[in-house]
Amino acid sequence: MNRLLPILTVVAAIVVLWYGAAVWLNGPWVQDQAARAGVTVSGMDFVGQTMTQDRPVLPAPHQVIKGLYDGVAGQAITSKKSLIYHGWITLSGTLLGFVIGTGLGILLAVGIVHNKAMDLSVMPWAIASQMIPIIAIAPMLAVVMNSLGASGIVTKAIISAYLSFFPVVVGMVKGLRSPDAMQLDLLRTYSAGEATTLGKLRLPSSMPYLFASLKVGIAASLVGAIVGELNQPAGLGARLLSGSYYGQTVQIWAALFAAATMAALLVVGIGRIETVTLRRMGMAR
Amino acid sequence: ADDVTLQLKWVTQAQFAGYYVAAAKGFYEAEGLNVTILPGGPDVAPTQVIAGGGADVVVDWMPSALAAREKGLPLVNIAQPFKSSGMMLTCLKESGVATPADFADKTLGVWFGGNEYPFLNWMSTLGLKTDGSAGGVTVLKQGFNVDPLLQKQAACVSTMTYNEYWQVIDAGIAPEDLVTFKYEEQGVATLEDGLYVLEANLADPAFEDKMVRFVRASMQGWKYAEANPDEAAQIVIDNDATGAQTIEHQKRMMAEIAKLTAGSNGALDEADYQRTVDKLLAGGSDPVISAAPTGAWTHQITDKALQ
């Protein structure tokens, strides 16, 4: 309860501001329409009209919630208007990309920690790689993947992986280097090799770092999947774009909130796994 | 059956009804074809898809096809189901635009990505500069919808007769409050929605045969769609994976599309081609093609398909 109350308060404040902004931003259209029709609107009429438009500049919260509700509960989940249907398509790409990206990130991190040349050369370029506007690459990547015969989900997953590997590399390099000199020396007095050190010391002690980066990584993965869907027929990304294409602001906002909710759930999910893992490893107190 | 992959220029909508109808009505199957239709979108360049081998045949507009040809991608028009152009500028009357002469010092929304050339050409014939200098027009790269007009961020935006125009209407603006300039009527129209393949493939008799059957079935689809617009619209809806299209909108779109395909039996009219090339060569400041292309179209397929 005392964790929920502050959140609810903030949400309530945002909703109030939001309604205000909706009136403010949608108002000009109401006035223009009235002017074109040669009538005047005022008072409650005006406010009411700002919140019931089909194509508002800013949909009022209840419109978005209705959009979400229609998309989630108002449709069969196999329907193409169902947000669950599209969410699932996005999720599958997100998860596949996340697995690839995380695997790649961990491998790279292990390489960086064990190989000085990789350490020096990979990092600056990994940073530079993240500066590339992925949305510009996505269509070209789709073409290349297409010509290689890969399916849509793989293309999406590659973009996801591309965005999620970076936080994993950064976090894991930190994590794998987190054992202090004494912990490393201890294994040396046992005359343990690098592989043993990795398995018995570096990997376990990197777990908190790993989970922290997994949380960032899964959110990045989702963004990647959505960007990858801009040129695919289905998924939340496609929904966002078609909403934008037809000026369906409510559809955009509903898809937007569906995506953010999914991200939040994924992060919470990883948090759960983290708690369980760390507890089983005895690292959660 | 022979596999054919068709890449569309835009998302699934009645603009491409002929192909969806042909598939749904079994016209392709009857020709022994197994056709995969790939929807496009703002993020898809059909020319690039075909260059990468992702499609056998693409729907594209002639300006971008010719530009690609000059860049070294030998695309050939094998059929032209669209006789006329649906592009226009739609302006709010209250912005004070009544004739093209009023464009000066106004902000105009334009689609880029290969669609800007007819517009630039038009402006240069009007003698209006597009670089933002005084007395010219301010050009916006418009997004995917008509919001700039509704929000009065632009005096005019690009629309298609069959689509965006109706979005403006749907938004609640009466037709009397709008002024439209059809490219067709302004004499700056270029050919839209044609079928293009790679030149090298045409030499292969098997491919040629496939395309003959494809074009024949596609045209059958188009004519069926013209005759049965409501059924065609429903077929389009059934094929839309985003679930964003509505049947009302697609019916109306189908009706408008039928006007554009009406004059065509599928074969490219050489005069239309020549007009398009002339427009593009005249260009604006930065012409899209620098020399008249050769071999950019053929009747090889339609001759066989339509006999």
Next chain:
Amino acid sequence: MSWLIFAVVFWLVAWGVNSYAARVAGRNRWVRLFVPTLFGITVLVVWEAVIKGLQVSPIILPPPSAIGAKLASSLPVLWGDLVQTFFKGALSGYLIGCGAAVLVAVAIDRSPFLQRGLLPVGNFVAALPIVGIAPIMVMWFGFDWQSKAAVVVVMVFFPVLVNTVAGLSASDRMQRDLMATWGASYWQGLWKLRLPAAMPFIFNGLKIAGTLALIGAIVAEFFGSPTRGMGFRITAEIGQLGLDMIWAEIAVAALAGSAFYGLIALIERGVTFWHPSQRN
């Protein structure tokens, strides 16, 4: 074929040289510059050779040489786009967003209630995909750089806020208790202890935000822009298959983004010189 063999050989040789250099003189400043440079050159050479070897069409992926040539011949255009997108859009949005985030963090610092409410909501907002936010911002703030800046503000605000709030509680208890024994006021404690102690965290946020800013501005241009800017150029060129120009813009974006990141890292070095991670 020979191009492919060349690529493999070049890669192996460069890798060998790098391994040797890193092992023998990994601490030397010049070697630390040389190794990543050679790595970058290797990537470019292998890219070029693979394209030549597999005869990849330049319409699919142009070779680095063509990109370089285009880059060199289009400098004025690229510069104009960089000014529009980076300096006007990304940078102003970055400054506004980061500045606002730090101020808000200080403002909510005294209220644990607000913090507990704002941070989860903030994380939720941060998870909103920009491709969804960008068209909305274009609708609200118009086509010019202001809407790009707005997208950047939204993107950078929460990472910086979260890090700053974390940083403000990063001073350890003993350090805070010291302030208490001296009878320091809230503002004295903030100014002399908690802000300096928060700097490593704030810079962490600033660096994350730095990787987001330019991308956000470019992406926003996909949803409407004047006829200049990096995102505009990329969409306009795709229609005429100007892949070399697109890649030139991408190269400029990567370069400018990395330079910006480097600059933040440099300032961080100066400001948090005292932090163990900066002392090695």
Next chain:
Amino acid sequence: MKDTLQQNLPVIEARALGLTFQTGDGPVDALKDVNLTVEKGDFVSFIGPSGCGKTTLLRAIAALEHPTSGTLTVNGMTPDEARRKRAYGYVFQAAGLYPWRTIAGNIKLPLEIMGFARDEQEARVKNVLQLVDLEGFGKKYPWQLSGGMQQRASIARALAFDADILLMDEPFGALDEIVRDRLNEETLKLWARTNKTIVFVTHSIPEAVYLSTKIVVMSPRPGRITDVIDSPLPRERPLEIRDSRAFIEIAHRVREGLRAGHSYED
């Protein structure tokens, strides 16, 4: 008249003091029924096993913790009032210097906060740096100094603003025996010179006996005072005093007190 009154008033007075922490696994009695009187000029040591509440008691005196029962007065005021009157100089177990300030900057920090004039600040910094033998190190950053030097800097910082009461929580815990011996001597000298009231926490029996006029032996669970020993040693104490019979006897009494209060499990 007022002065004499102050002189007679105890500097620190605790009556039936109790302090209970509410933790996840239930309440922890960190202090229970603590009675203590400290007079002006006393050098008091708290000694006891880990967890017996030494730090907690010291923090309560400095108003860093708030007692849950009993009364605690400092100079006749509440500890919080005394804190706001800047009565305390507190030296923590670790040096706790701010790494972004030089040594001089660290020492200046409380002076800035208390609003001393700029040249007064400089003068005092110079003065205390000399006192702890760190002249010439003012411009160095904390991490450029050895642990012992950092500890001395933190003592200098606590001395700089001339608080009446010096609270020191195991200030020499991290130092080696020789350095510790020397700092013990210095601390005694300083105390003799300034006649401050010093409350000192330590683990070390010799240290407690060597330094204190009053040794408070504590024992844990719940934290309480088991013995208060008034030292018969003279105020001037050379290091050799540690080999004297009196010294060894007090040390023995402290050790016995400690052992009695010490349970086996840790």
Next chain:
Amino acid sequence: MKDTLQQNLPVIEARALGLTFQTGDGPVDALKDVNLTVEKGDFVSFIGPSGCGKTTLLRAIAALEHPTSGTLTVNGMTPDEARRKRAYGYVFQAAGLYPWRTIAGNIKLPLEIMGFARDEQEARVKNVLQLVDLEGFGKKYPWQLSGGMQQRASIARALAFDADILLMDEPFGALDEIVRDRLNEETLKLWARTNKTIVFVTHSIPEAVYLSTKIVVMSPRPGRITDVIDSPLPRERPLEIRDSRAFIEIAHRVREGLRAGHSYED
């Protein structure tokens, strides 16, 4: 025959040993001209002020640092060979238990690495846990134990695989006096029982005198040995021995040695 030879060979032998660190501000002579012989069954303590090279010397013996001059042999081999033969049990200053392993898991760690059979591992864990009085704590995680218990666990870990040579770097530095006393007693008992060779680093004079058969006094800059004291105390040592005349005398000699080598600056 071979056995006798081994018996007579010194376990650790350093001749003119030097070790210089290359640092940013130039070379640091951590050890200079160190000569030392340790026989089988010796209990050797290194004592000296901070920075005099105690840890460095211990690390060199364990092949964790490499001497830059002189020779160092362990059981007649180089330290590195001895390390690969798993001759060392090393106890670090802090307990250094891996927090994600239980106490038993921590003790098992070296056994896993050295490839002991599973039931042999269990047996040994049980055995050493008993030895350090931690039966029943095997399933606990390190943070569930007090500091002293953790330290004992880390000693158990070093004992589990029965290395000949036990190297202990200030193992009791972080503990309070009472716990420390008890662990000192336990260490002596253990040593008596197993007849291992133990090398022990400490800051504390009483600790060094109480435990050792040989006390090595070191001094800094450059780190060198200033005195080696062979203790006349008997092998059995009750705690009370610390009040004996012999004890006090050795302690005095150590203190003088330390003071001589101690420079003022830190």
